[in-house]
Structure formats: C-alpha cells, structure tokens
Amino acid sequence: MSPLLARLRACVPMVLALVVAAATLRLAPSGALPAWLPFALGALALAWPILRPANVTRDDTLPALAVVLSAIGLAVVARLEPSLAQRQVVWLAFSLVLAVAAGPAFERFRVLAAYKYIWILGSIVLFVALALFGQEVNGARLWIRLGPVQFEPVEIIKLFVVLFMASYLTETADVIARTKPWSLRANAKYLGPLFLGWGISMGILVFERDLGMATLLLGTFVAMLYVATRRIDLVVGASGVFALAALWAATHYSYVERRIAVWRDPFHDPLGAGYQAVQSLFSIANGGLFGTGYGLGRPDYIPSVATDYVYAAYGEEWGTIGSIVLLAIFLAVVLRALRVANRQPDLYAKLLATGLAAVFGFQIVIIVGGVLRLFPLTGITLPFVSYGGSSLVTNFLLVALLWAISSERRIPAR
Amino acid sequence: MTDPRLVTLGLSCTFLAYVVLVRDRRGPPPAPALEATIPTGIELTVFHAGAIKTYRFGRRILVGRAPSADLRLDDARVSRLHARIEMRDDGVYVEDLGSRNGTTVEGEAVRAPRLLAVDDEVTVGTAALVFRGVGAWR
Numbered sequence: 001m002s003p004l005l006a007r008l009r010a011c012v013p014m015v016l017a018l019v020v021a022a023a024t025l026r027l028a029p030s031g032a033l034p035a036w037l038p039f040a041l042g043a044l045a046l047a048w049p050i051l052r053p054a055n056v057t058r059d060d061t062l063p064a065l066a067v068v069l070s071a072i073g074l075a076v077v078a079r080l081e082p083s084l085a086q087r088q089v090v091w092l093a094f095s096l097v098l099a100v101a102a103g104p105a106f107e108r109f110r111v112l113a114a115y116k117y118i119w120i121l122g123s124i125v126l127f128v129a130l131a132l133f134g135q136e137v138n139g140a141r142l143w144i145r146l147g148p149v150q151f152e153p154v155e156i157i158k159l160f161v162v163l164f165m166a167s168y169l170t171e172t173a174d175v176i177a178r179t180k181p182w183s184l185r186a187n188a189k190y191l192g193p194l195f196l197g198w199g200i201s202m203g204i205l206v207f208e209r210d211l212g213m214a215t216l217l218l219g220t221f222v223a224m225l226y227v228a229t230r231r232i233d234l235v236v237g238a239s240g241v242f243a244l245a246a247l248w249a250a251t252h253y254s255y256v257e258r259r260i261a262v263w264r265d266p267f268h269d270p271l272g273a274g275y276q277a278v279q280s281l282f283s284i285a286n287g288g289l290f291g292t293g294y295g296l297g298r299p300d301y302i303p304s305v306a307t308d309y310v311y312a313a314y315g316e317e318w319g320t321i322g323s324i325v326l327l328a329i330f331l332a333v334v335l336r337a338l339r340v341a342n343r344q345p346d347l348y349a350k351l352l353a354t355g356l357a358a359v360f361g362f363q364i365v366i367i368v369g370g371v372l373r374l375f376p377l378t379g380i381t382l383p384f385v386s387y388g389g390s391s392l393v394t395n396f397l398l399v400a401l402l403w404a405i406s407s408e409r410r411i412p413a414r
Numbered sequence: 415m416t417d418p419r420l421v422t423l424g425l426s427c428t429f430l431a432y433v434v435l436v437r438d439r440r441g442p443p444p445a446p447a448l449e450a451t452i453p454t455g456i457e458l459t460v461f462h463a464g465a466i467k468t469y470r471f472g473r474r475i476l477v478g479r480a481p482s483a484d485l486r487l488d489d490a491r492v493s494r495l496h497a498r499i500e501m502r503d504d505g506v507y508v509e510d511l512g513s514r515n516g517t518t519v520e521g522e523a524v525r526a527p528r529l530l531a532v533d534d535e536v537t538v539g540t541a542a543l544v545f546r547g548v549g550a551w552r
Contacts, residue, residue: 016432020425027418061433068429174474175495175511178482186494189512294419318419325426332433343443408443 003054006410010049010060017064018042021071027294028075032082037089044096051100052403053107059340059406063099065333066384066399070392072326073385076314079295080306084387091389095396102397106404113348116167119160126153130208142210152390154205154213155381159394159401161198161217162355165224168194170348173228181233191234194225206245209255212366212378218242219362224355228347263376276303280312280371291319306387308379311371326385327368333399334361340406353405356398456499456506457546462487470549474500477538478511491515491539497524499536499545506530506548515539 025038045067049060070092078085130153135143143150169176172190179186198221205214222238225231249256258273266274266281279302286292299305299313306313315323337357341350363383370377381391455470469485477485480494487496493513500507509527510517517524518537530536536543 013433013437016429020422020429023422023425027422059437061437064429065433068426174476175498178476178480178495180480183494190495291419293417318423322419322423325423325430328430329426332430336433345443 006054013061013064014046014049017067020068024071024075028078032078032085041092044093047100052103055410056407057410058403059336062336062399062403065329069329069384076310077306077387080313084306088387091392095393098393099396099400102400106401109404110348112163113167113170116164119164123157123160126157142208154210155390155394158359162359166348166352166355169228169351177229212380215366215378216362220355220359223358224351227354228351259376263373280309283312283316287316287319289320291317291322293317307381309371310382310386311368330364337402340402349405353402356402360398454548454550456501457549459544459546462541487541489539489541496538508536
C-alpha cells in the first residue's frame with residue numbers, strides 16, 4: 001500500500017466520526033456555539049490521524065470514538081448551560097492540540113518503563129500543591145487555581161498511577177505470581193512498594209474527600225495486579241480491605257454516612273439531602289424509553305447537572321435508547337483498548353493498555369452506576385461528556401497514549 | 415417533521431457498526447521479530463552441594479529455594495525467590511530480588527541489575543552459577 005493511501009485510510013474513521021459529530025452539534029441551540037466552531041474543531045481533530053507516522057498500522061478508531069463522545073458531551077453541556085459550553089470548547093481545542101503535540105513523544109512510550117518512581121513523585125508533588133494552594137468547593141479541596149484556569153490534579157494522577165503500576169509490575173509480575181499467598185514476608189517485600197505508592201494516594205484521596213477517585217484507583221489497581229499475576233487472593237484481599245475501609249468511613253465520616261443514607265432512601269428527605277438524587281431519578285423517569293427530545297426536558301432542576309449528573313440529563317432527553325447508544329460507544333472504547341493490550345508483544349505495553357482500559361471503564365461504571373442508584377454516588381466525571389477541563393484533557397491524553405500503544409509494524413507486501 | 419435526534423442516533427449506530435464490524439478485521443498480530451521466534455535459552459553451569467551440572471534454561475530464570483523457582487536450590491542460605499537472570503535486548507542481566515544473603519557477580523554484590531559477561535560467576539548462597547552464554551535450542 002502506498003504511503004498516501006495508508007494515510008488516507010487512517011483518516012477514514014475520523015472523517016466518519018466528524019460526520020456524526022456534526023449531526024450531533026447541529027442540534028445545539030443556535031447562538032450557544034459560534035457557527036465556525038465545528039469547522040475549527042473538525043480541522044484539529046483531522047490533524048490527529050494525518051500527522052501520525054505512516055509506517056505503522058494503528059487502531060484509528062480510538063481517536064474517532066473520542067471525538068464522537070466529546071461531540072455528544074458538547075451538545076449536552078451546550079443545552080444545559082451555554083456559558084459552560086463556551087469554556088468547554090476552549091478546553092476541547094486545548095485537549096486536541098495537546099493530544100496532537102504529544103503524539104511524537106507517545107510514540108516512544110516504552111522509554112517510560114524505566115522511570116517508574118517519577119510518576120509517584122509527580123503524584124506526591126501534585127498532592128502537596130493541592131494541600132497548599134487548593135481551593136475548597138463543597139467541602140472538598142480538589143482544585144488548584146492558575147490565573148483564570150481551575151485545574152483538578154487528581155485527573156492527571158490517575159494516569160500517573162497507571163504508568164507507575166505498569167512499569168513496576170513489568171519488573172516484578174513473575175516474582176509476585178510465584179509467591180505463595182501465606183508467605184507474608186515475601187508478599188510484603190514484592191508488593192510493598194506497590195501498596196506504599198497506591199496507599200499514599202488512597203489515603204490522601206480519602207483525606208481530600210474524593211471518594212469517587214479513590215474507588216476508581218482501587219479498581220484499576222486490583223485489575224492490573226490480577227492481569228499481571230493472576231493471583232485471585234490479591235483481589236479478594238484488596239476487596240476485603242476496601243469493604244472494611246468503607247465500613248469504617250461510613251461510621252466515622254458524616255459525609256460518607258449521608259451519601260449512603262441518600263442512596264438507600266433518597267425520598268426520606270426529598271427537599272434536603274436527597275434533592276439531587278430525587279431530581280435525577282425524576283429526570284430519568286421522565287425520559288422513559290424514547291426521551292423527551294433534545295432541549296425539551298427539564299434537567300436544570302438537578303444541581304451540578306453538567307458534571308456529576310450529566311448522565312441523568314442525557315437520559316432524560318435522549319431516553320433509554322440514546323443512553324444505550326452512549327454506553328455502547330463507551331464499551332467500544334474499552335473493548336478496543338483491551339484488544340490493543342491483547343495484540344502487543346511485550347508485557348509493559350500490555351499492562352499499560354490494560355490499565356488505561358480499566359481506568360476508563362471503571363470511571364464510567366462508577367458514575368453511571370451512582371446516577372442510576374446501583375450504589376452510592378461518588379462524584380467523578382463521565383469521560384468526554386461531563387463538563388470539566390482537566391477531565392477532558394486527561395481523557396484525550398489517555399486515548400492518544402492508547403492509540404500510540406496500538407502501533408504495529410506494517411507487514412511488508414509480498 | 416422527523417425528530418432530529420433520529421439522524422444523530424442513526425449515524426452513531428452506523429459509526430459503531432463500522433467500528434465493530436468493518437474495522438475489526440485486522441489480520442492476526444504481526445509476527446514477532448525473527449530473533450524472538452528462535453527458541454534460545456541462557457546456559458548456566460551450576461556448582462552446588464558437590465555436584466556440577468550444566469543446564470539450558472529459557473529467556474528468564476528465577477533462582478531460589480521456592481518450589482516454583484526455575485532453578486531450585488535446596489540451601490538454607492538461599493532465599494525463596496533469590497535472584498533473576500534474564501535476557502534483555504542488550505544482553506543477559508542478573509538481578510537480586512531482595513534476598514537475605516545477597517547475590518554476587520565475580521565477588522561484587524549485585525545492587526542494580528548487572529550485565530553478565532560469558533564465564534562470569536554468580537554466587538547465590540553456597541551455590542555458584544557460571545554463565546556460559548546464550549544458545550539456540552536444537
């Protein structure tokens with residue numbers, strides 16, 4: 001295949017994605033977004049596959065799926081709050097530029113395997129910065145303000161944790177796998193640094209009251225550990241520790257206790273503590289199977305609807321059918337990511353791709369399950385859809401990294 | 415007038431079908447590099463408990479007292495998982511796995527992974543392992 005043809009072929013999924021994105025954004029109320037905007041964002045998105053190296057094959061559907069998801073997100077946020085949508089557009093443009101710019105660096109991602117403790121150091125630095133300069137919003141100290149920009153460091157930390165785990169487990173997976181569960185000293189020796197690194201972030205997250213992110217990191221941690229070592233006792237042990245910690249938090253922290261009470265019976269206090277949950281349930285119920293129609297629902301009754309409860313707003317106006325399509329797109333991303341992991345020859349690439357798939361997938365499960373009241377809600381973003389700059393930037397970088405990992409040598413034509 | 419959402423949902427489903435059905439037909443993963451397909455192994459001569467034996471292992475050897483180790487040394491001075499000898503892109507390395515009594519190469523303690531030269535002697539507990547090189551399986 002000639003290089004030009006290969007380049008064109010790489011762009012096909014993105015072109016199709018842009019068609020879907022254009023059809024989605026056409027719905028947005030006129031005036032919410034400038035008319036030239038879809039073209040500018042489309043050009044940026046198209047630069048993504050065009051600028052990639054042509055001498056390898058890649059899973060080009062990954063960036064295309066990200067573009068479709070962010071278009072859906074932009075349409076939902078534009079309908080909820082036009083002022084937020086304009087900021088979201090700036091973040092979207094920034095994320096795309098960053099993802100394109102990071103391309104050449106991500107191509108050599110295997111170099112990252114050698115620098116495992118940098119990620120832990122980076123996370124600790126971000127946490128310290130958060131403790132010193134963080135701003136308190138709703139009782140949680142999660143944001144750092146840099147001039148006009150608010151930034152949520154935990155979002156980046158979740159990538160750091162995956163990068164650290166992948167390098168550490170590449171070196172030690174065989175040893176951990178052959179350690180007997182009851183050999184306490186050996187387990188402490190090989191699992192120690194892992195639990196230390198993860199335990200610190202976990203402790204700080206609980207201290208910062210960011211339960212969603214803490215749960216997300218735990219799920220990712222256990223998934224990667226299991227994939228690398230196939231030791232089911234570690235999964236059971238980590239789940240047990242988490243259950244005990246959750247039980248302890250539920251009895252010692254009033255904000256955790258309140259969340260659980262709201263989850264068990266939101267109608268106990270429908271105008272007070274349960275207001276948000278009740279309004280979200282009303283929204284989803286109002287949507288029914290087919291939804292009320294874009295712009296015709298009343299999701300504005302739900303507090304913080306553009307971030308934590310964006311799934312309820314989408315479910316009201318697009319119905320169960322729309323929600324299933326949205327979840328199917330998320331599922332496609334996770335499956336493609338796991339496929340990337342399956343096809344790579346080396347353990348580091350496999351573990352990195354698995355970790356990124358896990359962190360992306362668990363985040364969707366945690367927030368959608370929370371909104372649907374399958375378990376207590378812990379506020380994190382719905383990737384690409386919720387309003388939130390740091391989340392958008394991180395998820396675009398995540399997809400760009402996965403896309404780089406998917407590179408395979410082009411088999412020479414015979 | 416038709417609901418504009420139908421266009422979006424229809425296009426999304428078409429796109430998903432394209433992703434799952436059309437783009438999924440990538441062939442099998444590319445064959446690994448030629449050198450990786452030839453079965454090669456690390457050759458060691460093991461001096462332990464009065465016996466001398468030469469073995470050819472795989473590309474990665476775990477040395478220790480544990481039954482799950484690739485080279486099992488029944489020796490109180492050897493930790494359960496004591497050391498690892500593995501082939502990397504630029505040669506064969508030995509690495510101590512935090513053992514109680516340590517690992518040495520030519521009398522020097524191994525702290526970081528160390529590149530082995532042919533005929534280097536690695537000591538693990540009371541055993542001596544002499545690195546013979548890398549050979550292809552016949």
